Amino acid sequence: MAVELDVFVGNTTLIDEDVYQLWLDGYSAGDAVAIRIKRGILEQTGASPDVLESDTMDHYRTFQMLERLLHSPPKLINQLLFQTPPSMQSMLIEKYYTFDEPFVREVLGKKLSKGTKKDLDDVSAKTGITLKSCRRQFDNFKRVFKVVEEMKGPLVENIQQNFLLSDQLAGDYAAVVFFANNRFETGKRKLQYLTFEDFALCAEQLIQNWTLGAVDSNVDDMDVDLDREFLQDLKDLKVLITDKDLLDQHKSLVCTALRGKVSIFNEMETNFKNLSRALINIAAKLIHTKDVRDLFIDLVEKYIEPCKSDHWTSSDVGAFLTQYTNAARALDAFKHQALWERYMCTVKSCILKMYHD
């Protein structure tokens, strides 16, 4: 006797969150059954393996049918085929779009192209995430990217409206989209210690301060691209290191403010010019797309690493950057206060996030 056909359809679609997670993780139905058995479900329920298999298959079929709708969450909300309570719908969407940290670290900042997709088996091998799951996560990135890429208005909100994600997940996607669009380098060995969360915060800062939308919220604003004009202007900051007087003045102001307040005062004093040069050179170079991509590696190499080697604590870094930013205000000869603030506030936040003790 062989089961030829076996289906179960409820008026309210039954969703087992555990099975859903297994499906999302890219396990085949057979693997899912094995995993469920291993988790002891048979003992808990007194069911037999064939019952479990039938149940798993039903769920897998349901998920496959749902997947088409999950690609466009507003469709899922308005479709008539599957009756599901709103809470279940949001769970389905949220989990479908949730991505794994190891995966996103591999892909963040890469071009979401066919080429990258082809390399997913390497990613899968490296991260231990199934290829199927990698593909879903990659396709999610790409889908979200395509939809919001050309859209006007705030990025996070666009994502939220089109994919009905929670605030946090929408924020994460905004980071992914922003990084993919600007192709920030995140994969270098020196950057490996940084988590996605670090980058997500940096992205948020960059979006809020350095994009076109940041200046004023007129209708044409775009959150995805950096404000070219702003980047262009950044070279004006060079005056802070090229003008000897300004540089000295700046240094003495910072040193006065920090004396006795930080443990690494001497190191700071010695290194001030180097650090200042590093930060301003990064700014001045941002006009080149290539250097934009290297923003994070530059921050690590030029600023974070020297501080690390001098054993700065993150509070030292915080104190220094605060004074460094504020002191420039007192420099009468320095005319680019607004530009300075816009640059430094963001860089400060990023560095603080990236500076792990």
Place this chain on the structure above:
Amino acid sequence: MGEDADRGGVSSVGVAACIQRPGSYSFLFCGPWRLVQPCRQSTGPRATMPGKLKARIVAGRHLPVMDRASDLTDAFVEVKFGNTTFKTDVYHKSLNPQWNSEWFKFEVDDEDLQDEPLQITVLDHDTYSANDAIGKVYIDIDPLLSNEAAASLSGWFPIYDTIHGIRGEINVMVKVDLFNDLNRFRQSSCGVKFFCTTSIPKCYKAVTIHGFVEELVVNEDPEYQWIDRIRTPRASNEARQRLISLMSGELQRKIGLKVLEMGGNAVVGYLQCFDLEGESGLVVRAIGTACTLDKLSNAATSFLPPCSSPSKDLKESPLVHQPSHGCRSTHNSPIHTATGSRLTQNFSVSVPTLIFTGMGSGSGGKDGGPLKALYRQQTQSAFEHREFPFFTLTTFPPGFLVHVGGVVSARSVKLLDRIHNPDEPETRDAWWAEIRQEIKSHGKALGCHAVVGYSESTSICEEVCILSASGTAAVLNPKMLQDCSMEGCSEHRLSRQPSFFSTGSEKGEFDFFLQCQDSASLLGLDDASSLGCSFCHIPYDELNMPFPAHLTYCYVCRKQKVPDVLFTTIEPPLEAAITGKGCLIQARLCRQKKKTQGEANATAISNLLPFMEYELHTQLMNKLKLRGMNALFGLRIQIAVGENMLMGLASATGLYVTALPAPGGIQVAGKTPSDSSYDQHIANIQKKINDLIVKNREIYEINPPEILDELLGSPIPETRQRSRLFRSHSESSDDVPELDLSHGKKDAFVLEIDDTDAVEDIQSLLTDASTPSGFYSCNTEVMPGINNWTSDLQMFTSVRVFRLNNVTSLTSQGLNKTFSDVCENLLKTLYFKLRSMVPCCLCHVNFNVALPEDELIQVAVTAVALTFDKDQTPYIKVGTDKTLSRASAENEEQLQFTLELCMESQATQSTALFSPAKAADISESGHLQAVSPAIQTDRCSSWIEFIKQKAQTIRRGSIKTIASLDKASPLAEAHARHRSPISCATSTVTVVEMTPLSFIPGAKIIKYLGIINMFFIRETTSLREEGGVSGFLHAFIAEVFAMVRAHVAALGGNAVVSYIMKQCVFMENPNKNQAQCLINVSGDAVNFVKESDVEYASTQAQGSGLQAGNGSGDIVA
């Protein structure tokens, strides 16, 4: 008794020689009732244009991409009714077209309105080639024709294509303007209401129950027309769908005419089925119970049993005041008798009436004897007027059902290729008339004049067709059938006067109702209504019993005689006294037969049927005993015929009826002589059985009060019947040695294991797995003994197809076991799937078996899982479910989308059993909802808020529990950060509940919106690509549910009750990568409100339809 019954059954099998003249007597059955209705093809004089149908196409969404180049679609819509077609403009390059068409107006007569569906076709415009069809929507106009129901419908309908399934949705508005008083020619029966529900619908009261109505219509099956060879599968499927839709409409109209003829205004328990006869045609047939219903003015009173107006009672009470009032009514019988002579041609297998009672004799209840006879005479006369005193109802108003005799059933084997004139309905009419006649005579043999819980079915394989009918023989209170409202339940008590009978006789006239009242009281009717035992009392004459039965005095009233076991096809009467809880009991049987053709085949089947029926009953009986129960309700026996086997499946709900004696045990007897090891084996089996009975009594809480035997009088059994063998045909000879193996004081059934069949029986007895703890199951509407239902329900359909590998090599037992395992496994899967709903009860578990191909067995189950509260306190309005439901109740009061929220909290409630942390989480969020002031002000944003909160809590495992603790602040901050609120997340989809039950627990049905009767075909030529047969059928069933829900929502409803999947015909050809499936479903669209919202609603409702279906409301606007 078994032997007698058995032989009776065999002897009534038609003689083979008779098939030579099939259908030749059909004209005999054109009784007068047929003459009063219009001729089938009549197009006689008719009023022109009595109605105007208007349709407007608003928009489409989620359309499929039809143009690969642009990834878009140029869609337009054709709206067709009858022969008139309108078109919308082409909406270019969009998957979400906004047509906003004008109102298309069809001027039509009401007959067409009833027969024809509105046909909406969505097409893709193509300049160079033919326009491609995207899909269709058929809208049944009938629900709009009743003056009570909505006059318009509006909403999103799935666009359905028989090859591709659902392809987007279309927003349609339909209105009907009926001009009054144009029904002069009675071609139409607009205004007659149809209900699938097999009880008096909740917001109505029955003024009169007129009786049985039936009709069938025949047409050539488009799939078998010559043109089918050249047209596409799509065209063929659509032709079929349309034809069945037309035929259903016609059928309904014709039944409606009969109802009007009888003076009724509604059909209750309407059951429509179609038979795919193949070459000989396509039959659509329906049965129902004609009634005159009155809408209860205040829907709120419908909760109470309808006996609340004393003044009316007095007026209508046929007491001494107005004896003539009732008298007259007996002459008003709307149907005239036209019993055609019984046909003897063809094969006709009538299966003996099967009720299992012991033989009893002795004096009747004191002085009740002569009166009983008189009573019988009277009631008889009331029913003689009816051709078929059948009722498709399964639940009755209190006092209606006087006694229940037992199950009566009849089957008949017919050859379809012998139909004389296949395009005409006469032959089939005759067939059914014959069977009904059989049923009627069986009923009479049981001393009953009516058959309740009546149903009909067929099973077709090639040219062989088995027609089946079954019901429960019963004595009804005739008063209730005539011009008398159902509010009569309390009258019996009023009328019980000791001097009553003498008053009547002094007058010298025997008023009908007088008698009825009088005898009723003497028969213990009034006692029964208070004690709940009357329906068990035997209706037949104990001196002249139709079959051997074992009678005792009723265990409740101790006055009347009752059988030891009672089988019925109805719901347990509301007033019935039940001990403990019940359970689903199934008997399953497979029998091989030779693969033959024509008459030989029919003969073989005819010969097998009685044995099968008997075996099934044996199994049922044994399983009933094993569970320590004594009555079956909702018994449904299905026989499926295939090429090389027959399959029987009997399902029923076993209960312990307090009035009946406790069942004896099951005694196992070995063959004699025997050796000691064999005895040991027997003793083992016996022990197992006894243990199981004890265990089952515990599980089902069967603790009947001990009654001393002296009080009951002696059971007076004849010794011969005392220890009746309960075995199958194999030992049907009379010279079986007398066995006296009394089990304690009770009579035991004896299983002799001297043949292989018995071993099999015992095997099947002992292998049936009991339901897992936390679950109950029954095939009746609800489980007696559970009344604290919560509002969480889940209707589902499960279908399985099994392939038997070389059937011929299997033994009969092997086959049986296989089939039994199939059913058991299916049930086990259901329990597993629904484990999160525990404690819950699977109600109305409806199995359908079929043998679609040589070695395939198909089992389909539709049921509803209802949850209930563990503690046995009755259901209170707000629900007693501690924190969770309190939270949800709070939500319900403040939010509009009660259903969704409620469902959600209920769903999580069950998971909460496993993880308390999560429960806290949910109730926390529920609480948050309730206190947040924003929610009261803005429904939209509260929804989003809700979704977000849910999302927040579920996002990434680690945040789960923490999120709920510090939810309020970070979320608010996060939200404030964004510039505008999100507005697109609101769903336009109304939640529609579906249930096979006639009610919704914890809710009140406030309006019936019309019958839903839908038929769909789905076909694929890319089976593998659609996920194989399972993927194909899974999607199709989901689509059917979606289309039902959409129609209900468009009518302004939020639930379907009495939902039934009547047919699911699945055919596959994996080699060709093809499959086809036909599904027929029906139910009653209703609008309900949660009981907790009733007070609130009643103030608002006033005609406004109660913001019926929030979602569809949005669409209209």
